Amino acid sequence: MTLALEGVRLIDFGQYLAGPFGPMVIGDLGAEVIKVEPVTGDGMRMATKPFFGCQRGKRDIALNLKQPRGLAIALELVGTADIVHHNMTAGVATKLGIDYADCKAVKPDIVYCNTWAYGLEGPLARFGGLDPLYQASSGLEHESGAVHEGNTPLYYRFGMCDASNAMLSVVAVLGALYHRTRTGEGQEVWTSLFDGGAIYTSDAHLVGGQPAPRPHLDKELMGVGATYRLYRTQDDDWICVASVTDDDFRTLCTVVGVPHIADDARFATAASRVEHRRQLESVLEPRFLTKTSSFWTRTFDDAGVPNEVPFDTRGGEAPLFDSDNVELGLVARYEHLVLGSMRQFGELIGFSETPALVGGPPPLVGQDTRTILHELGHKDPEIDGLIADGVCYEPDDHYAERFAN
């Protein structure tokens, strides 16, 4: 069977997270991804976990783009590619000689994607930036910490604006690639961390200039309503319920031993339960404390009330060893040349006819330098010279002294 993006080649000039993560996802779909890495290494390598989270399955050539011979090799690679992808800040690609015009000159139908911090133009376009700035500008941190309750804003530790920028770039690149398969035309596309944050709060909108209603967290960060939240149970454990329909609410009240509450006029409809949220929660909270979470989940399951016991991930290890996750291919396992066996999330999208391929481990700096140069037609004596002159790099006996992974 062929892979969904079989035969597609992407050149990844990105570093850190919001650049490289998109190419990794495109690589999972079967494209060949070549990471062009500085001879000094990607600036994110020292933080092994986040770096590895964005690099699996890539081939790696280490090039100094600031040297004319390094740039020439990069453009040779672009000439063989379908997609160029990076997250350089304003003006950098032009200065290096790999902006859209440069790449189009060597590959007229190239799909070229730049993932920016803020955007192509505008008052802040000159800035680079990190994920937290866009958790601020989108309103995420305001909502996640319940600032309206007098709390401090809260940063989500998933780095989701990086991921959002990367995923927007995947969607834009694949749209452009589809257009190219139908018309033969390439194009330039861009996305940003800033827009990537905004899409997470895209249900927020103004009606006649005024904010439309939106649910908010309570001060204790339990949930967004009395019937859609966490409750503390016996032994300092937890359960999450989602009994949003009238029927499920009635059943929940019966199960926790306060059936009369469902007949209380204050709680009769979804709208009135929002209005009298605190009163309802003050009735339900002490009930949940009387039993264990395992008792509640069994009883709610039997009665048909949607519920779940929050899963303690043990620092992210437990889901990677969960038997269902492993069996369904949701966990990827690799042997890394320096750090041994490793696991991370696996297949996120399944294809019945063109299966996604979860490739190899994150590459070492310049792991494929020589092979890729051979493919471009360069001979060993020339390659040895390029490496001796610092134009290229391939792993040598001193690798462990220079790089963390």
Added chain:
Amino acid sequence: MPGALDGVRILDLSWGIAGPLGVLLLAEQGADVIKVEPPGGDPFRAYDGYRVWNRSRRSLEVDLKSDRGEEVFEKLLGTADVLVESFRPGVMERLGFGYETVHAAHPGIIYLSCPAYPDGHRYAQRPGYDALVQASSGQMWEQPGWRTGPIFLHMPMPSMGAFYLISTGVLAALIAREGTGQGQHVTTSLYQGAMLYTTQIWQHLEKSNAPLHELMGKTYPPGVHQGMIFECADGWVHASIMSGLTPTKSQDAILGLDDAPDPFTFMALPAEEREAFNAKRREKFKEWKRDEIVAAFQEHNHAIEAIITPDEQFAHPQLIANGMVKTVVDPVVGETTQLGTPLHMFGTPTAIQGPQPMPGQHNDEILKELGL
């Protein structure tokens, strides 16, 4: 200029967040999307925010359980390239439109399923509300907060990952179809959507040699970037030590602190010394108005953002510059301000294709097109 998906027809049977939003990114690349909803409409329409996620498509109100509905839908399938559904595994089969049946009659169709959990997982038949997937996938335990224990994520994180997987899966299958001529079953889930966001934090490594592992870990009280959040006289800001630019004056000098170490020396100080200095910074920030410290920092090339409410975004000069603040006249509430399409494509421009449709608004038009 036509969009990248010009001429591609998508039947959207999905409810909730992930399906409608995943389809939105395809609709605004020019796909012709028909929302197929039951009599009375998709039940999620009760949520105000749905008018954004549900825009740029037509609506066909039809009862798939009736003979007439079955006939209409069968005819519609004959015109479609893509079907997107988000029911629990088994529901489409019971309606008579499971993948095998549809694929046999229409082998070119790309059939995307996004239930809460993957088929075959022990959770597959459990209820699929976003909050419950936050709980079962472990994301509530991963997020630190102002108390110990699991934290409810205001952002519907599993859905907000899955919508990207839907758009991506459909596009990859469309590209593959250009080569094979065949459709296929593309599957993802809210659970996999949650996993998308574990890329920086979940990893098992046999050997670990990176001190930054601990810095990135979950802590109580919350750590990592939380330390750069500061309260001002009238609000909050999130500052950053990196801006990609060369600062013309240090952050501490702008704040009025003159005995400050440089940011990289500061990072290497023992925690108590960092905290003592941060306490001084926090006092200084309180002397500034939010928007004034933001302007002063940016003027000197420091990256910083005010921590605003989601509604305040629409006045953000960069959101306006990105062309992301749009007026949409909604059929229910009239003039609204909504987020634009965050895909900037020069060759195939994206655009909002219209407001959310009323349930069944396009029944006559679509039935006529089908010759019914």
